[in-house]
Amino acid sequence: MSASPSRKSYIHPGHGAGYWLIFARSAFLILLSFELVIRLFILKHSPVEYKPGWGIIHVRDSYSVHGLEGFAVTHYLDNGEIVTPYQDGISVVVLGDSTTKAAQIPNDSNYVSLTEIALRTRGIHADLHNLGLPDRSIADYVALGPYVQKEYAPEIVVLQVNPSQFFFARAENRPNHFVDAGNGVLKLVTDQPDQVHNLAFTNFISHSGLLTLLDFRARNLLISHSPGQNGTDLAGEGQPIPEIERPSKNKDPQLALRQYGEEILPQIKALQAAYPNSKLVFLVIPYTPTFPSSLDDKIGWISPDDHLLARTLFFMDDVYMIYTLDAFQDLYVSEYNLPRGTWNSAFNFGHLNSHGHAAVASELVKMLGNILSYTEENDETGK
Amino acid sequence: MNFVSPQFALLLTTVLLFLAIFRAAGWRKFILLLASCVFYAYWDWRFLGLLVLVTVMDYYISIWLVTSHNERTRKAMLLASVAVNLSILGYFKYTNFFIDSLNLVLARAGFNLPELQIILPIGISFYIFETLSYVIDVYRRHAEPAESLLDYAVFVTFFPRLVAGPIMRAAHFLPQLKRGIQFSRENFVVGAQFFAQGLLKKIVVADTLAMLTDTVYGIPWVFSSLVVWLGVLAFAVQVYFDFSGYSDMATGVARLLGFELPVNFNLPFTSQSLTEFWGRWHISLSTWMRDYVYIPLGGNRHGATRTNLNMFITMLIGGLWHGASWNFVIWGGLHGLALWAERIFSRGKQPQAWSWPGSLLRALGVYLWVAIACVFFRSPNLIIAAEVFKKLLFIHPVGAHWFFAPAAFYMLIVIIGGFYLRLRKPDGFLSDYRQPHVIPVIAAEFLFAFLFAAGGTSPFIYFQF
Numbered sequence: 151m152s153a154s155p156s157r158k159s160y161i162h163p164g165h166g167a168g169y170w171l172i173f174a175r176s177a178f179l180i181l182l183s184f185e186l187v188i189r190l191f192i193l194k195h196s197p198v199e200y201k202p203g204w205g206i207i208h209v210r211d212s213y214s215v216h217g218l219e220g221f222a223v224t225h226y227l228d229n230g231e232i233v234t235p236y237q238d239g240i241s242v243v244v245l246g247d248s249t250t251k252a253a254q255i256p257n258d259s260n261y262v263s264l265t266e267i268a269l270r271t272r273g274i275h276a277d278l279h280n281l282g283l284p285d286r287s288i289a290d291y292v293a294l295g296p297y298v299q300k301e302y303a304p305e306i307v308v309l310q311v312n313p314s315q316f317f318f319a320r321a322e323n324r325p326n327h328f329v330d331a332g333n334g335v336l337k338l339v340t341d342q343p344d345q346v347h348n349l350a351f352t353n354f355i356s357h358s359g360l361l362t363l364l365d366f367r368a369r370n371l372l373i374s375h376s377p378g379q380n381g382t383d384l385a386g387e388g389q390p391i392p393e394i395e396r397p398s399k400n401k402d403p404q405l406a407l408r409q410y411g412e413e414i415l416p417q418i419k420a421l422q423a424a425y426p427n428s429k430l431v432f433l434v435i436p437y438t439p440t441f442p443s444s445l446d447d448k449i450g451w452i453s454p455d456d457h458l459l460a461r462t463l464f465f466m467d468d469v470y471m472i473y474t475l476d477a478f479q480d481l482y483v484s485e486y487n488l489p490r491g492t493w494n495s496a497f498n499f500g501h502l503n504s505h506g507h508a509a510v511a512s513e514l515v516k517m518l519g520n521i522l523s524y525t526e527e528n529d530e531t532g533k
Numbered sequence: 534m535n536f537v538s539p540q541f542a543l544l545l546t547t548v549l550l551f552l553a554i555f556r557a558a559g560w561r562k563f564i565l566l567l568a569s570c571v572f573y574a575y576w577d578w579r580f581l582g583l584l585v586l587v588t589v590m591d592y593y594i595s596i597w598l599v600t601s602h603n604e605r606t607r608k609a610m611l612l613a614s615v616a617v618n619l620s621i622l623g624y625f626k627y628t629n630f631f632i633d634s635l636n637l638v639l640a641r642a643g644f645n646l647p648e649l650q651i652i653l654p655i656g657i658s659f660y661i662f663e664t665l666s667y668v669i670d671v672y673r674r675h676a677e678p679a680e681s682l683l684d685y686a687v688f689v690t691f692f693p694r695l696v697a698g699p700i701m702r703a704a705h706f707l708p709q710l711k712r713g714i715q716f717s718r719e720n721f722v723v724g725a726q727f728f729a730q731g732l733l734k735k736i737v738v739a740d741t742l743a744m745l746t747d748t749v750y751g752i753p754w755v756f757s758s759l760v761v762w763l764g765v766l767a768f769a770v771q772v773y774f775d776f777s778g779y780s781d782m783a784t785g786v787a788r789l790l791g792f793e794l795p796v797n798f799n800l801p802f803t804s805q806s807l808t809e810f811w812g813r814w815h816i817s818l819s820t821w822m823r824d825y826v827y828i829p830l831g832g833n834r835h836g837a838t839r840t841n842l843n844m845f846i847t848m849l850i851g852g853l854w855h856g857a858s859w860n861f862v863i864w865g866g867l868h869g870l871a872l873w874a875e876r877i878f879s880r881g882k883q884p885q886a887w888s889w890p891g892s893l894l895r896a897l898g899v900y901l902w903v904a905i906a907c908v909f910f911r912s913p914n915l916i917i918a919a920e921v922f923k924k925l926l927f928i929h930p931v932g933a934h935w936f937f938a939p940a941a942f943y944m945l946i947v948i949i950g951g952f953y954l955r956l957r958k959p960d961g962f963l964s965d966y967r968q969p970h971v972i973p974v975i976a977a978e979f980l981f982a983f984l985f986a987a988g989g990t991s992p993f994i995y996f997q998f
Contacts, residue, residue: 176970180977493938497748
């Protein structure tokens, strides 16, 4: 840098209109470059709307671009449903969070689509509806029940759940939450969500990739230490259920299991009541990997809260449960592939990658195949 | 206090505000000293005492060195200063290394000395080297002593470069302090440009690469050989962007205050030889080691073998300066041996002219060697280093697959970008701070850093030294 310093002016040297014209042109070209690159390759949200019962969902036939982990364009149908390859057959609804939504990989590669395709190869024509709706608790799933029944009349409802969703089902600051009604029964309380008032702003910034990414970064900066709160995704490391000692710290694992069961059993019953005509399949996808501490150890996924949730569900009556721990472990041991992490995320962290979705799909295909084959056999024999 | 923190932004804003209000030179120096103490005390106030001790002692010794005409007294005072400085550094940094090494020897006899609970004061290696160079230069009469204790204290504690350099010489800084703090639009724009550039290097590139390297060097046995190769190659780029990013930010902050810091990095990965690499990497340390270790050892004045030996010893000490472990000794030693070998094989040959693809291949060779030697630099211990080398040598090649694309991308950037900057010498775009596009470009750099920063900001690698 040359030229003599000016002691007076800090902002601009006081050039004429030519200076400011080039200044403005440079700023415009820079912003335009940012906008184009971001909206094409990094982040572009589709507009959203508030639909009674369904909450805030993406509008029909809109698209969003997600390139922060992996890269994919997500296509939305009615009710925020993510498009799957087939739209006919036995109705199966898959309710889940961003793991089910899988915005990081192409729509036909997430576990819902893979399951739908695999069932067809087995001769089972099922129409899986991917309702990957982030930021929903068990209370939200219960509130959705009548609407899902009316819209899809599902034979089976697959509920991809994690411990956080049971935890936040009790949070009073959320639109849908449970309160105790006595005798171990829960009452659902529904309020108008606060976020509805901000929809105009959300939809305004969704027109620009740059503004969307700025908003995303700013929110992350502000709430990075409070996962699951107000508008963030509930997918992620499990939150401990309140008033229960963390399983890893509880000296008596049987006690932890019993306490955990006592807490979530009413919520499971509420779900069963909300989907009376459907079979419920609970899908637990372990989140947190455990890294080996010595040369002999292997990578695992036994995070205490996920594990306890799966064990608790396993011992419950009248529910089907899939826990993908073994599938993940097999994926690593047999092929050295990992279920989480893409080319732009930390090792084995973040959302499921294509290997992870394939592993989940293989488990889901087995379970749905068994249930639907059994149902079809019953239908054929008139039982 | 980290440059990438709201606390630092608050401190810098406050300092600039006070400097703008108080125009008297004495007050401004006092404000700088106070800010530096706050900056340092934010990490651990107890070690301010150590800074004060070193500063006061070396200032008065330097006065004595100037006023005394008895050479024996002068030499004794110099030795006393060097001894105290090195003792402080030795105690805090090397005591446990010494105990561990002794335990290795005594283990067979059944002895085991307990380690001491010693906290390593942040930046100690940097400011001890600066005070040492000051006293030695005054002794050699290569530099004038500071005009006052306040001036000297501002030099030692100057916060932009207090904890991780560049290692400054008093002869470079004190004249600037004497000239006075100068606010100007040029300093503001150039300082902001340096800071934005450093921020990009640190939080976008280095912290992103840390996601790969931290994992690979944490559990190397989990990964396939290809992943470990990627991690090893990426670490050299990470440490470059991390440290040169810090140096750029330090330069930027200093420039905002009206001071210029020495250049610390000059496109090291375009180097055509290891000798050239060490002239372009951590230049302030390399020149310090040359002036206060290599030349006093005899430099190149006693024949080829002695020259190479002096270079090897200098590199060993340079390695040990980085950290108190055998890893760093081996790292320094490997570079010393490589330099020795390079001098033997290139004896009498002139540096080769730029050619395609020869220059690129030579640069890639240097990069490859630096990256491989860095295995010892980055591994937390020799066991991990051995595991990394097993993978690099494909002894147990199978393991988890993980292609971390940003690593490959940034490696290409550092090589291609480095060659572009070195060969084309673009000198029109940001070279004149008055050009109308300069401020929008700087703003874009800050925006880019905010939008594409890695998930978490890790501490600067060189803070630990």
